[in-house]
Amino acid sequence: MNLSKRVSHIKPAPTLQISAKINELKAKGVDLVGFGAGEPDFDTPDFVKEACIRALKDGKTKYTPSAGILELREALSEKLQRENSVQYSPSEIVVTAGAKMALYLIFMTVLEEGDEVLLPSPYWVTYPEQIMLCGGIPVVVPLKEEKGFVLSVDDIKPHVSKRTKMLVLNSPCNPTGAVVPEEELRKVVEFCIENNILIISDECYEAFLYDGKRFVSPASFSKEAREITFTVNAFSKTYSMTGWRVGYVAAPAKYAKVMADINSQTISNATSFAQYGALEALKNPKAKEFVKEMKWTFERRRNLAYQLLLEIPNISLVKPEGAFYIFPNLSAYLGKLGSDIKLVEYLIEKGRAACVPGSAFGAEGYVRLSYCVSEDTIREGIRRIKQALEELS
Structure with a gap:
């Protein structure tokens, strides 16, 4: 059987592979600390679950509009205006099966064969794969650890060409x-x-x-900024709804219509009753306290992980300012093993601690640790990593 050219490069997501490996070993009784999964360890709030159950009992189990139920798009329009200072009408919002599908719809909508997409590195593992699936060419924009991996306009300029179509932020x-x-x-x-x-x-x-920083949406800067920006988000992280697979993209109407049409010809629509759970997450006044508690917990865990990792000899480390990952540079330990993939395998086998190799994110020699685990787990996991690295050196 001949595979199509467009899938010849495709690889499974390393983050999901690591999570599967962790679950497999734990099922066999292996005492393993897992830092691989990029999902909050908080349960989905009960008020969200109850809204979904109500939707099921009320028979809201049929097809929805391909762009998503109007009530949810109206609530998202209000959210974007209130929290992000950017105005999108409900007709400019498309509800998707997670943020991954939103990204795929965008690339499918705008990329022609050979178009270049600027991709700051380290990057999320899915970006380059989707770009290539849609005929585009990822153009890596390397970011420097000594500058905190923070993107600047000067980083971008040398990589722009006549074929540059898009930048991923x-x-x-x-x-x-x-x-x-x-x-x-x-x-x-x-x-x-x-x-x-x-x-x-x-x-x-x-x-x-963290540290009192304020989030800013690029589309909020000006009318011109809004016209060139696809704003992508999901309910997965903010409301701990990873398995629900509800995301969205907001964009000018000419793009939103096409993306809704692609939805109609592929998945039809995001799951009907999951959309009602997402609607409750936006509407219920208890949601703010839930998100606030998660943020406070993750900031405290970040501080703990950062301090403990600093105690490991011969590593360098940037203190993360957001999300829930930390990305230490372990290149000093690659000598005997040759690659960060081998290093991660060693840490699993010898240290019984699992993380994701930096090469999956375009940064050989680093590893990603998710601190979506308890403080006791962070302490024990980093202790195991430290001990395994000491034995290796």
């Missing part, structure tokens, strides 16, 4: 936790406006900024 960033300051973000957006470069703003971690 992810701030706070998975895997580094880096946050682009508002002043620099404005410069990046203005540069994209001047050079006719579209922007994807992946805002899935907007709720998790």
Whole structure:
């Protein structure tokens, strides 16, 4: 059987592979600490679950409009205006099966064969795969650890060509936790406006900024910024609804209509009753306290993980400003093993601690640890990593 050219490069998501490996070993009784999963360890709030159950009991189990139920798009329109200072009508919002599907719809809608997409690195593992699936070419924009992995307009300029179509922004960033300051973000957006470069703003971690930092949506800067920006978000992280698979994209009407049409010809619509759970997450007054508690918990865990990792010899580390990942540089320990993939395998086998290799994110020599685990688990897991690295050296 001949596979199509467009899938010849495709690889499974390393983050999901690591999670599967952790679950497999734990099922066999192996005492393993897992830092792999990028999902909150909080349960989905009961008021969200109850809204979904009500929807099921009320028979809301049929097809919905391909763009999503109107009530949810209206609530998202209000949310974007209230929290992000950007105005999108319900007709400019498409509800999707998670943020991954939102991204895929965007790439499918705008990319022609050979179009280039600027991709700051380290990057989330899914971006380059989806870009290539849709005929585009990922153009890696390397970011420096000594600058905190923070994107600047000067990082972008050398990589722009006549074929540049789009820039992917992810701030706070998975895997580094880096946050682009508002002043620099404005410069990046203005540069994209001047050079006719579209922007994807992946805002899935907007709720998790620390040290008093404030989230800013690129589309909020000006009318021109709004016209070139695809604002992407999901309910997965903010409301701990990863398995529900409800995300959304907000964009000018000419794009939103096409993305809704692609939805209609592929998945039809995001799951009907899950959409009602998402609607409750936006409407219920208890949601603010739930999100506030998660943020406070993750900030405390970040501080703990950062301090403990600093105690490991021969590593360097940037303190994350958002999201819930930390990205230490362990390249000093690669000598005997040769790659960060081998290092991760060693940490699983010898240290009984699992993380994700940095090469999956375009950064060889690093590892990503998710601190979506208890403080006791963070202490024990980093103790195991430290001990395994000491034995290795």
